[in-house]
Amino acid sequence: MATNSDWAVEAHGLVKVFGENRAVDGVDLSVRAGTVYGVLGPNGAGKSTTISMLATLLRPDAGSATIFGHDVQREAQIVRQLIGVTAQFASVDEKLSATENLIIFSRLLGLSRSQARRKSAALLDEFGLTEAATRPLAKFSGGMRRRLDLAASLIAQPPLIFLDEPTTGLDPRTRSQMWDTIRRLVNEGSTVLLTTQYLEEADQLADRIAVIDTGRVVAEGTAEELKASVGESSLQLRLADGGDVDEARRVIRETLGVDAVISPEAGRITAPMADPDRVTDLFIRFRETGIRLSEMSVQKPTLDEVFLTLTGHGVDSDSVAAETIQKEEVHA
Ligand SMILES: Nc1ncnc2c1ncn2[C@@H]1O[C@H](COP(=O)(O)OP(=O)(O)OP(=O)(O)O)[C@@H](O)[C@H]1O
Numbered sequence: 001m002a003t004n005s006d007w008a009v010e011a012h013g014l015v016k017v018f019g020e021n022r023a024v025d026g027v028d029l030s031v032r033a034g035t036v037y038g039v040l041g042p043n044g045a046g047k048s049t050t051i052s053m054l055a056t057l058l059r060p061d062a063g064s065a066t067i068f069g070h071d072v073q074r075e076a077q078i079v080r081q082l083i084g085v086t087a088q089f090a091s092v093d094e095k096l097s098a099t100e101n102l103i104i105f106s107r108l109l110g111l112s113r114s115q116a117r118r119k120s121a122a123l124l125d126e127f128g129l130t131e132a133a134t135r136p137l138a139k140f141s142g143g144m145r146r147r148l149d150l151a152a153s154l155i156a157q158p159p160l161i162f163l164d165e166p167t168t169g170l171d172p173r174t175r176s177q178m179w180d181t182i183r184r185l186v187n188e189g190s191t192v193l194l195t196t197q198y199l200e201e202a203d204q205l206a207d208r209i210a211v212i213d214t215g216r217v218v219a220e221g222t223a224e225e226l227k228a229s230v231g232e233s234s235l236q237l238r239l240a241d242g243g244d245v246d247e248a249r250r251v252i253r254e255t256l257g258v259d260a261v262i263s264p265e266a267g268r269i270t271a272p273m274a275d276p277d278r279v280t281d282l283f284i285r286f287r288e289t290g291i292r293l294s295e296m297s298v299q300k301p302t303l304d305e306v307f308l309t310l311t312g313h314g315v316d317s318d319s320v321a322a323e324t325i326q327k328e329e330v331h332a
């Protein structure tokens with residue numbers, strides 16, 4: 001199959017309208033072959049809908065997209081052979097065991113019986129499911145199902161893999177295994193387009209990131225570029241003497257060149273920290289001016305802060321809480 005294009009994905013002005021709702025409202029994306037591309041956005045931003053259009057599962061209302069140069073609408077059959085899709089929700093058979101599910105998928109994809117068995121065992125091992133391999137899925141926890149679903153999508157290793165929130169609901173250990181797997185896929189020549197709500201995940205994996213919100217790309221760039229746009233991190237200080245607040249603020253402006261935010265809580269100050277190197281100067285100045293600190297810490301920007309800065313609103317905290325509930329693992 002022809003993959004002789006530098007671009008795994010090129011999308012221009014993609015639009016999908018559901019009734020009154022412009023779920024995807026003119027999205028442009030360019031994903032270079034052989035890279036990991038992260039689509040970062042809050043619930044309802046249009047991430048899954050965008051993937052569905054790129055994966056030929058949903059027809060765009062406007063705009064166009066090509067996968068390795070093949071048009072998703074006119075050449076849908078070719079596109080389907082170039083891609084693998086992991087949907088956000090599992091699509092495996094409840095009554096069968098993990099091994100049986102994977103073997104069926106493998107056989108459907110044309111692997112021989114022995115190849116199917118080998119591939120299934122290797123994937124179950126990679127996703128930490130070996131011990132549970134013979135258990136019917138009905139007895140799997142949410143996190144285990146999620147892992148199996150991902151394993152199933154990786155049997156055929158297509159040139160372009162869409163992973164829709166691959167680590168939502170996974171525990172931290174499994175999440176980092178998943179990251180290793182994604183890196184392996186790319187080392188072996190695949191291109192990965194993943195969606196995520198976690199800034200850290202995009203940061204760890206993605207060569208470039210598009211931040212989408214209400215159906216539009218609101219920022220695009222490397223993780224470094226995006227973080228720089230919200231400030232690398234912030235410095236949180238508590239003064240031993242709350243009466244020093246004004247003086248401390250003045251010293252911060254002089255040494256860091258930024259305006260500190262004074263918290264209503266006595267003596268608490270937050271300052272954006274664009275250049276960590278200059279913080280040493282700040283502490284020296286504090287000592288010289290007799291300002292004493294009782295606490296200090298450095299906070300990385302959270303996903304919330306990135307969204308706040310880029311979109312003017314944060315991630316919907318209710319929906320994040322709902323996602324967190326899925327994390328519970330049942331140890332049957
Ligand atoms: N089949 C559909 N019919 C009607 N509306 C839909 C449909 N699919 C998605 N939507 C709406 O389109 C918008 C974008 O949804 P989408 O699933 O693409 O968001 P998302 O970024 O994947 O969110 P999440 O992080 O929650 O998965 C939402 O307002 C959603 O309610």
Ligand SMILES: [Mg+2]
Nearest residue numbers: 047048049088
């Ligand atoms: Mg989604």
